[in-house]
Amino acid sequence: MSTGERELRAWAYLTAVAEPPCAPLIDLVRRHGAEETARMIKARALPADGAAVATATEARHRVDTAARDLETAAAVGARLVTRDDAEWPAWSLLALDQASTAVRGGAPLALWVRGPHPLVEVTESAVGVVGSRAATSYGEHVAGRMGSGLAGAGWTVVSGGAYGIDGCAHRGALAAGGLTMAVLACGIDRDYPTGHAKLLAEIGRRGVVVTEYAPGTTAAKHRFLTRNRLVAALSNALVVVEAGRRSGAANTAAWARHLGRPLGAVPGPVTSAMSVGCHQMIADGEATLVADEVAARALVDVDGRDRRRQSPSRSTDGLSPEQFQVVEALPASGGLSVDEVAFVSGLPVDRVRPALAMLEVKGLVETSGGVWSLGGRR
Incomplete structure (x- = not known):
């Protein structure tokens, strides 16, 4: 067995040996490495300081299914992504690493992933869309439109793969030809709910399915609550479409607030029990009112950029704030002196001069006889 294979088996063993999240186990791996920790x-x-790990692993330490788990994952086109891998979404999970373990916080030890896209790239621009399983037709319509609009603008739509709002958000993203991520509360080889087997297969083929639970792990109520923190962490912002006063979606929203993620909620009919949670979040100032995908994107992308654009579409894109102020101070025709540019822009002369110099290099302004005007590339 190669060194790489031994290392991967050690990681696989560790994902199953303790119920996640287990911060003490992660700390031990950081200090001693996966192979030594498994041994x-x-x-x-x-x-001596490993008492917490001993307790967390007491029930499972004798059972090593790592080789079988890796084979099972490979059979469904999945892989194990560890903290040592280039696609590990370290930035997204940083807030969980710092979260209080008293509320079942902490980042995952590793992630089982199914799908063709690197996890770190999928999570760079991601918005979570969650809501009630017992969704109304109104909620399903809004979730589908939200998922389609976000994915069409280049955002990954993150949800939990459940019936109701989750499924509609995933389908909307797929219909738009965009990316979507389903975060599971069971093993990567399990389709839960079973009625979403085809949907999850399609997400795995075109997007990403992810879980921290080893293959063979069944879904359980406590695992859904634990899973919710990953939905929040792997999203740049979270939108709740429908939620009862106490629900899984409300729990995910609480995690978003705990992790400092922007939170939005969709208003619904005042007579709908499925919108009570959303209305409460908005009334309490915990969530921003979100009516469509444009407002959802504005939670995290305030300038409304379309994430499908890979290069600047305007000559002024990429300018510093001061450079932008200066170029905007110049008239469409004619020119201004440095002092006049300073007056119009509201910037001191000693900051206007270097800004003009950089703008001249970029071809956006030109000067003649001490007068500055817009250049040909404007």
């Missing part, structure tokens, strides 16, 4: 757990030869 210590199996041999019950943990360091």
Whole structure:
């Protein structure tokens, strides 16, 4: 067995040996590496400060299904992504690393991933869309339109793969030809709910399916609550379409607030029990009122950029704020002196001069006889 294979098996063993999240286990891996940590757990030869790990792994440490789990994952086109891999979404999960373990926080040890796209790229521009499983026709319509609009603008739509709002958001994203990510509360080889088997297969083929649970792990209520923190963490912002006063969506929203993610909520009919949670979040100032995908994007992308654009579409894109102020101060025809540019822009002369110099290099302004005017590339 190669060194790389031994290392991967150690990671696979560790994903199953303790119920996630387990911050003490992650800390031990950071200090000793995956292989050594796995050896210590199996041999019950943990360091003096390893009592928490010993307790967390007591029930499962004798069972090593790593080889079988990796084979099972490979059979469904999945892979194990660890903290050592280039596609690990470290930035997205940083807030979870710092979260309080008292509320079942902490980042995942590793992630089982199904799909052709690198996880770190998929999470760079992502918006979570969640809501009630018992969705109304209104909520389903809004979620589908939200998913389609966000994906069409280049955003990854993150949700939990459940019935109701989640499924509609995923389908909307797929219909738009965009990316969507389903975060599961079970093993990567399980389709839960079973009625979404085809949907999850399509997400795995065109987007990403992700879970922290080892293959074979069944869905359970506590795992859904734990999963919700990943939906919030892997999203740049979260939108709740429909939610009862107490619901899984409300729990995900609480995680978004805990992690500092922008939170939006869609208003609904005042007579709808499925919108009570959203109305409460808006009334309490916890969530911004979101009526469409444009407002959802504005939660995190205030300038309304379309994420499908890979290069600047205007000559002024990419300018510093001061350079933009200066170029905007110049008239469409004619020119101004440096002092006049300073007056119009409201910037000091000693900051206008270097801004003009850089703008001249970019071809956006030109000067003649001490008078500055817009250049040919404007």
